[in-house]
Structures are given as C-alpha cells and as structure tokens.
Amino acid sequence: MNLRALVSVTGKPGLFKLVGQNKTGFILETLDKQKIKSIVNLSTTKLATLEDITIYGQEEEIKLIDVFEAIKAKGDVIDIKADGTALRAFFNEVAPNHDDSRVYSSDIKKIITWYNIIKELPLFDEEAPAPLV
Incomplete structure (x- = not known):
C-alpha cells in the first residue's frame, strides 16, 4: 500500500x-x-x-497502514453510523492491541471514513516505495 x-x-x-x-x-x-x-x-x-500516522496501542503504537491492511483483509467495513459498541467491536478485530482508553469512537469513524475514501484508489494496491536512505 x-x-x-x-x-x-x-x-x-x-x-x-x-x-x-x-x-x-x-x-x-x-x-x-x-x-x-x-x-x-x-x-x-x-x-x-x-503513512506516518499511528494509533495508540497497549504496548506500542500501531501504524495506520497496518490497520488499513487488516480492514482490507477482513473484506467488509462497518457503517460509520453504527453505535459505539459495534464500532469498538469492529476495531478490536482490525486493531486488536489498540488502547481502548485513548482511541475514541470519533477516531475509529475517521479511520473508517479514510479507508472508504482510499480503497478505490490505485495507490491502495501499489507497493510502498523503498524508504530514502
């Protein structure tokens, strides 16, 4: 990605x-x-x-790219209008080690909205370029 x-x-x-x-x-x-x-x-x-955004994790931060990959692998995305409990359950599947106390429902909605925006873009299926050294 x-x-x-x-x-x-x-x-x-x-x-x-x-x-x-x-x-x-x-x-x-x-x-x-x-x-x-x-x-x-x-x-x-x-x-x-x-590519630089991370999500609070219980032990270490989780890269947004990894969450997007997990959502893509899951195949279905929850509606952002779902209640907080359903959003949290979905997010526990795609980012199981996130910190519940610091990742809010609004953050989950934003991540899902972003995923829905980019999932159709060709960049979504491209490999990331190698880091500049």
Missing part, C-alpha cells in the same frame, strides 16, 4: 493528495472526482501523511 502522497489536513474534512509545493505552502488536490486544488499555508496548518 502506497500512502506516501496522501495527507490529512487539520481543520479540513477528507483526505488530500500532495501534488506540489510553493513558497508559502503545499499544493493539495482533493481525492474526489472534482480534483479541486488548493494551497495550504505551512505556518497556520498542520499536515499529517497517512
């Missing part, structure tokens, strides 16, 4: 593809069919690449 160019932007819903950089910030493109481009200012906005 190649999530290198996909980012989450603080304060903006959805996910974005990083397509470039200029003097004031990053150029992002929405992942929907409209492909709207926008510029986010580095000094006022936080970006997080999906």
Whole structure:
C-alpha cells in the first residue's frame, strides 16, 4: 500500500493528495472526482501523511497502514453510523492491541471514513516505495 502522497489536513474534512509545493505552502488536490486544488499555508496548518500516522496501542503504537491492511483483509467495513459498541467491536478485530482508553469512537469513524475514501484508489494496491536512505 502506497500512502506516501496522501495527507490529512487539520481543520479540513477528507483526505488530500500532495501534488506540489510553493513558497508559502503545499499544493493539495482533493481525492474526489472534482480534483479541486488548493494551497495550504505551512505556518497556520498542520499536515499529517497517512503513512506516518499511528494509533495508540497497549504496548506500542500501531501504524495506520497496518490497520488499513487488516480492514482490507477482513473484506467488509462497518457503517460509520453504527453505535459505539459495534464500532469498538469492529476495531478490536482490525486493531486488536489498540488502547481502548485513548482511541475514541470519533477516531475509529475517521479511520473508517479514510479507508472508504482510499480503497478505490490505485495507490491502495501499489507497493510502498523503498524508504530514502
């Protein structure tokens, strides 16, 4: 799974593809069919690449990529409108060692929403590029 160019932007819903950089910030493109481009200012906005996001674990942090792989292997995704108990049960299957006290239902909903956004993208089936050394 190649999530290198996909980012989450603080304060903006959805996910974005990083397509470039200029003097004031990053150029992002929405992942929907409209492909709207926008510029986010580095000094006022936080970006997080999906490949760098981790989830609180009981012993060690869990990479988001590993959770996405587990959801993909499971084959079916729970509806984000399900109640908290059902969401937690689903998440226990795909991330069994997550820390229940620090991973909230809103976090689980966000992860499922992100998965639903990217599951149809070709990046989802690509291998991640080798790390730069």
